[in-house]
Amino acid sequence: MAVVHPAxxxxxxxxxxxxxxxxxxxPSILGGARDATPITATKxxxxxxxxxxxxxxxxxxxxxxxxxMVDGGLAEQSAELLKIVSEQSHAKPVRVLFNxxxxxxxTGSNENLAKAGAKIIAHENTKQWLSxxxxxxxxxxxxxxxxxxxxxxxxxxxxDEPIEYGYLPQAHTDGxxxxxxxRPNILMAGxxxxxxxxxxxDYSSGGWIGGMAEASKTLLTVANAETRIIxxxxxxxxxxxxxxxxxxxxxxxxxxxxxxxxxMSAKDMIAAAPTKEFDAKWGNPELFIANAYPxxxxxxxxxxxxx
Numbered sequence: 001m002a003v004v005h006p007a008x009x010x011x012x013x014x015x016x017x018x019x020x021x022x023x024x025x026x027p028s029i030l031g032g033a034r035d036a037t038p039i040t041a042t043k044x045x046x047x048x049x050x051x052x053x054x055x056x057x058x059x060x061x062x063x064x065x066x067x068x069m070v071d072g073g074l075a076e077q078s079a080e081l082l083k084i085v086s087e088q089s090h091a092k093p094v095r096v097l098f099n100x101x102x103x104x105x106x107t108g109s110n111e112n113l114a115k116a117g118a119k120i121i122a123h124e125n126t127k128q129w130l131s132x133x134x135x136x137x138x139x140x141x142x143x144x145x146x147x148x149x150x151x152x153x154x155x156x157x158x159x160d161e162p163i164e165y166g167y168l169p170q171a172h173t174d175g176x177x178x179x180x181x182x183r184p185n186i187l188m189a190g191x192x193x194x195x196x197x198x199x200x201x202d203y204s205s206g207g208w209i210g211g212m213a214e215a216s217k218t219l220l221t222v223a224n225a226e227t228r229i230i231x232x233x234x235x236x237x238x239x240x241x242x243x244x245x246x247x248x249x250x251x252x253x254x255x256x257x258x259x260x261x262x263x264m265s266a267k268d269m270i271a272a273a274p275t276k277e278f279d280a281k282w283g284n285p286e287l288f289i290a291n292a293y294p295x296x297x298x299x300x301x302x303x304x305x306x307x
Contacts, residue, residue: 062089107130114140172202209256
């Protein structure tokens with residue numbers, strides 16, 4: 001049975017996000033809507049539609065007997081999103097919904113789709129966080145879950161479309177999964193892939209920089225040069241974009257571990273500018289470093305040489 005790590009620091013984490021750092025926009029992890037943008041649908045391949053503007057990117061696949069979705073936007077956007085889903089799928093019901101993790105901007109259609117009979121697939125930790133933090137009705141919780149502590153890949157077929165999905169341990173959260181459609185070569189990566197800013201490390205629900213770096217490596221084993229990688233928000237990415245993220249994370253983690261061994265606080269680390277050559281691409285690093293710091297302490301024994 002899965003055990004979700006207790007979250008004594010979740011209030012601190014949310015306070016840190018709300019306070020933000022200079023130049024950092026407030027992420028929707030707080031559960032509020034993003035800036036108002038229209039919900040738009042874009043054809044990615046035959047029977048595959050990408051939908052943006054509902055709080056998170058959503059992927060829709062329509063088969064002969066129904067549709068499958070990856071992520072479901074914010075709850076306040078769900079009715080409008082599902083109207084567009086119905087239009088794009090020619091009113092074929094959503095049979096399967098994947099949650100890439102538990103945050104509000106990805107799970108807002110769980111309740112509506114569960115009521116309509118959809119099967120919700122997620123990592124077990126996502127189910128536990130949705131139950132404990134979001135307090136979704138039992139029927140809206142993922143009903144098809146798997147528990148793993150290491151990277152794990154699962155396979156299924158929806159209609160005649162093969163789907164692969166796998167666990168990305170303790171990256172953005174402790175329940176991240178990717179969902180990959182091999183035929184159209186589309187990889188739905190959730191918030192493990194960040195666009196336009198440094199990744200958010202939700203240390204209060206198990207996320208940390210080491211896990212994010214390893215998750216990026218795992219995704220690189222799935223993606224090839226032609227793979228279209230769909231992040232949690234933002235435009236479609238390439239394998240080269242993912243390689244740049246992995247390099248940044250691995251480099252910054254190595255530096256932060258060295259600074260931690262020198263006894264530095266998060267404030268000291270920010271002043272030491274360990275991200276300086278990456279800031280032009282990724283933006284202000286203060287929130288990223290501040291979130292990385294407690295995550296490093298959470299893994300201090302495996303890092304070694306600190307305590």
